[in-house]
Structures are given as structure tokens and as C-alpha cells.
Amino acid sequence: MLRLNSHTHAHRRVHLAKACVQWLQRSSSTAHPRREHTILPPRKNALSVPERFFTAPEESRILRCCLIGPTNAGKSTLLNGLLRSSVSIVSEKIHTTRENMLAYLTEEKYKTQVQFIDAPGALGPHIPAIRRAIWDAVRRANLALIVVDANDKHSARQCEQFLLQLEAVLVDQEKETGRRTQTVLVLNKVDLVKPKAKLLNMSEAFHKAFRFDWPCLMVSARDGSGVDTLRDWLLLMSKPGKWSVAPDVVHERPPVEIAAEIIRAEIFNSYREELPYIIKQRTIGWTELRNGDLRIDQQLLLPDSKRANAHRIVTKRLPGVCIAARPKLAEAFGRPVHLFLTVGKISQQEERDGNMKHV
Ligand SMILES: Nc1nc2c(ncn2[C@@H]2O[C@H](COP(=O)(O)OP(=O)(O)OP(=O)(O)O)[C@@H](O)[C@H]2O)c(=O)[nH]1
Ligand SMILES: [Mg+2]
Structure with a gap:
């Protein structure tokens, strides 16, 4: 019986070895084709790719947060700073971001995931698709960061129309869903503002023009000042809820x-x-x-x-x-x-x- 078993095993091993050799011969002729037009996910050091299955911790928390505001205010630079990763493209030209871009920050220590929507900028030339994207981002979010260039002294006046439209969208949202996305003013580019007292005047002018839900936050997305505080605050603003993506996913773009x-x-x-x-x-x-x-x-x-x-x-x-x-x-x-x-x-x-x- 034992001999029969050994024989069977030996026979199987030979069979397996033959199969391996055949497979290696087959794959060696295809492993290095001159060109493979396949699209593969990034390798190490690359931005993360989504996973289909993951286990979120119990009592997980989530916040949906959008970045809106005038074009060129530094929304995408700020998002990259919050994520500590270059996910959204940045340039000194207006309308660099052309459509809503989703990105995720997960702090496993706090069981919290923040889903960001980086929206295209407002106040540029009127492009209906861009308008739709901005208001869609607001409706999907729990919290809207209204990012403004603090070095632009006319920004409060320029934003008036935009803030009126935002209010109308929020009123409609409340009527339709019974929920109103919260808002906070984020004064960006504070590195360029001197003396700093100007920032208080600007914040005051904005708060007169619009009923923000939270006090103003001041940051410099470029040099990073205030960005850690903003990130911590966002984590605190999360509510119990299911994560949308696995913890290592930063974005879902192919x-x-x-x-x-x-x-x-x-x-x-x-x-x-x-x-x-x-x-x-x-x-x-x-x-x-x-x-x-x-x-x-x-x-x-x-x-x-x-x-x-x-x-x-x-x-x-x-x-x-x-x-x-x-x-x-x-x-x-x-x-x-x-x-x-x-x-x-x-x-x-x-x-x-x-x-x-x-x-
Ligand atoms: N000095 C300074 N420059 C900044 C800061 N944040 C962004 N910038 C610059 O402002 C310009 C616009 O930045 P973006 O992040 O592309 O602005 P955006 O609001 O996403 O612009 P759109 O996508 O066009 O709406 C870039 O040249 C950035 O380097 C900041 O805190 N300080
Ligand atoms: Mg942008």
C-alpha cells in the first residue's frame, strides 16, 4: 500500500515537473514580447489603486468634504497638502482643474476616512459644465471648504455673486433633502499677506457677506502652515459612517x-x-x-x-x-x-x- 502510494506520488511529481517545464517553455516565449499594450496599475512608489474588498474597522467614521472657491485660489495645492501626496494638478493658470476629482485621506489610528472632492474653480469664464461640477460637489459633501486667495484684496467683493449662488444651492438642498452642507471659509496664501492684521479684515468682510457655519481657518498650502491643523480639524468633523474605499486608496483614477x-x-x-x-x-x-x-x-x-x-x-x-x-x-x-x-x-x-x- 505504502509502495503504491510512493509510486503514485513519484508519478505525480514527474507529471507535475513535466507540466512545469511545458509551462515555462510556453511562457518564456511570451514573457518578454517586444511590446505589450497592456495597461497595468502603477508599481511601488506609485499612487495607490483601489481595492475591491477591504475590512473597515468597527465604529468607522467618514467625512465628505469639497474644496470650492475662485479659480487659482490654491484648492488643488491645499488638497495635495492635506493628502501629503501630489494627486491633483496645480498651475498658475486659471481653470487648471476642469472636473471634480475624488481623493481619500484615511487615518486608521482615528478610524476615520475623509473623502475629498476637488472642484474646478469659480469666477472664471462662464462654463456651464464647470458650474454644474461645483454645485454637484457641494451637494455631495457634508462640509464645503470655501478656499479663497487671501492675497487678493478684492476677493470678498468678487465672491459676492458666487456666495449668493452658493446660498441658493444650499437652500434648495435643504428643501429637497432636509440636509444642508456645512461651510467654512479657508483663507489660503497667507504667506503672501503682510501685515497679518489684513487677514482679520478679510475674514470679517466674508462673514458679513455669507453665513458660514464655522470660524475662518487660515493656511498657506504652499509652505504648509496651518495645513496640519486643518487636517486634524477635518478628522474631528467626521461622523460615524462606512468607509468608501480601502485605507490605502488615495484616489481611483486609472x-x-x-x-x-x-x-x-x-x-x-x-x-x-x-x-x-x-x-x-x-x-x-x-x-x-x-x-x-x-x-x-x-x-x-x-x-x-x-x-x-x-x-x-x-x-x-x-x-x-x-x-x-x-x-x-x-x-x-x-x-x-x-x-x-x-x-x-x-x-x-x-x-x-x-x-x-x-x-
Ligand atoms: N504663495 C502661495 N501660492 C500658492 C499657495 N497655494 C497655491 N499657490 C499657487 O497658486 C496657484 C494656483 O494653485 P492651484 O492649486 O492650481 O489653484 P486652484 O484653486 O486649484 O485653481 P483651479 O484648479 O484653476 O481652480 C499655483 O501657482 C500655486 O502654486 C499658497 O499658499 N501660497
Ligand atoms: Mg485646481
Whole structure:
């Protein structure tokens, strides 16, 4: 009996070994293809990717918080500071953020998760999609951070109209749902304000114009002052509730979208006037190279109607965009990234659709 068993085991081992050899032979011919056009999640050091299943602690807490306010006030810079991670793109141009961006901060020690919505900026040119995104962010949140540039002395007056619209949205929300999103004023860029007494005047002017639920908070998203205090306060503002994502998830954007955003930030830095707003991006290649590096091929598309001059300018500055974007892509994906950009044209149909998103 024992011998029979040993024989069976030996037979199985031989069979298994043969199967392994066959599998290795098969996979060695496919393991290193010249190019694999598969889209894989980022590797180590990369931004986190969502997990389908996770166990949240008992008595978990949650806060949904949106960042709204004038364009260029520093909302995205502040979000990155709160997350201690570069998730949302930042530039000195207006309307850098074009649609609501979700991001998560989880402090397991406090069993608390904060879901952030970084909204596009208000007070720029009237773009209906941007308006809709802002009010949608407010309705989804429990707490709205109204982020304002403290160094802009006219901001209280400029915000009047925006605050009136916000009040109307909150009144409607209360009528429809019986719930009103709470509001707090966040004066950002305090590093630029001197003397600091000006900040008190500004806070007073805002509080006269709008009924905020909480006293004003003052921060500098750039140098980090006040950001830790704001983060702690947000954690305290959470309420018992289920987490939306696993604790290591910072955002839920697919790698292709992350890459497009990083490149878009450099498009904002490299081109002036209307160009950053009319360029669309199309990822045409995502290649896992044999040595583990990543190759990204992307086209920057200009409307067919644009003059040849625009094409020339975009082409001329392409190497600069590549050079600036590569290290940031490498940091995000945790390995060397070879970026190849070319210039193309948007078809008349795409132009007519007027979709602002990455294509
Ligand atoms: N000095 C200073 N500059 C800041 C601060 N926060 C942001 N900035 C700068 O302000 C500019 C706009 O920052 P963003 O974070 O892109 O502003 P935003 O409100 O998200 O802008 P939109 O997405 O266009 O609405 C960038 O050049 C930032 O570097 C700050 O605390 N101090
Ligand atoms: Mg932004």
C-alpha cells in the first residue's frame, strides 16, 4: 500500500515537473514580447489603486468634504497638502482643474476616512459644465471648504455673486433633502499677506457677506502652515459612517488618466494664453518594455481650425514638455518612463462635440 502510494506520488511529481517545464517553455516565449499594450496599475512608489474588498474597522467614521472657491485660489495645492501626496494638478493658470476629482485621506489610528472632492474653480469664464461640477460637489459633501486667495484684496467683493449662488444651492438642498452642507471659509496664501492684521479684515468682510457655519481657518498650502491643523480639524468633523474605499486608496483614477494629468500640468506650464485650454490629449500607446520601463505615447491634438502658427508653437515646445513630465511620471509610476509626444489634429466632429476631457 505504502509502495503504491510512493509510486503514485513519484508519478505525480514527474507529471507535475513535466507540466512545469511545458509551462515555462510556453511562457518564456511570451514573457518578454517586444511590446505589450497592456495597461497595468502603477508599481511601488506609485499612487495607490483601489481595492475591491477591504475590512473597515468597527465604529468607522467618514467625512465628505469639497474644496470650492475662485479659480487659482490654491484648492488643488491645499488638497495635495492635506493628502501629503501630489494627486491633483496645480498651475498658475486659471481653470487648471476642469472636473471634480475624488481623493481619500484615511487615518486608521482615528478610524476615520475623509473623502475629498476637488472642484474646478469659480469666477472664471462662464462654463456651464464647470458650474454644474461645483454645485454637484457641494451637494455631495457634508462640509464645503470655501478656499479663497487671501492675497487678493478684492476677493470678498468678487465672491459676492458666487456666495449668493452658493446660498441658493444650499437652500434648495435643504428643501429637497432636509440636509444642508456645512461651510467654512479657508483663507489660503497667507504667506503672501503682510501685515497679518489684513487677514482679520478679510475674514470679517466674508462673514458679513455669507453665513458660514464655522470660524475662518487660515493656511498657506504652499509652505504648509496651518495645513496640519486643518487636517486634524477635518478628522474631528467626521461622523460615524462606512468607509468608501480601502485605507490605502488615495484616489481611483486609472494609470492612463494619471499620466494624462501629469502631462497636462506641463502643458499648462509650457504654453500660454488659450493653448493649454484647446489642446486635447490622446494616449496612443502604453507599452511595458522588456527591462521594466514604461513607454507612453501621447498625441497633443489641436483643432483643425487653428492656424499653422499654433501647431508650430506646440511642436517647438514639445521637447520641453517631455523633459519636464518624465521625472514626474517616473515618480508616479515608480520606474523610468519614456514619454513620446507628437502633435495631431482634432477632427471637426470632436471639435463640435466640445468635450473638454482627455480623449
Ligand atoms: N504663495 C502661495 N501660492 C500658492 C499657495 N497655494 C497655491 N499657490 C499657487 O497658486 C496657484 C494656483 O494653485 P492651484 O492649486 O492650481 O489653484 P486652484 O484653486 O486649484 O485653481 P483651479 O484648479 O484653476 O481652480 C499655483 O501657482 C500655486 O502654486 C499658497 O499658499 N501660497
Ligand atoms: Mg485646481
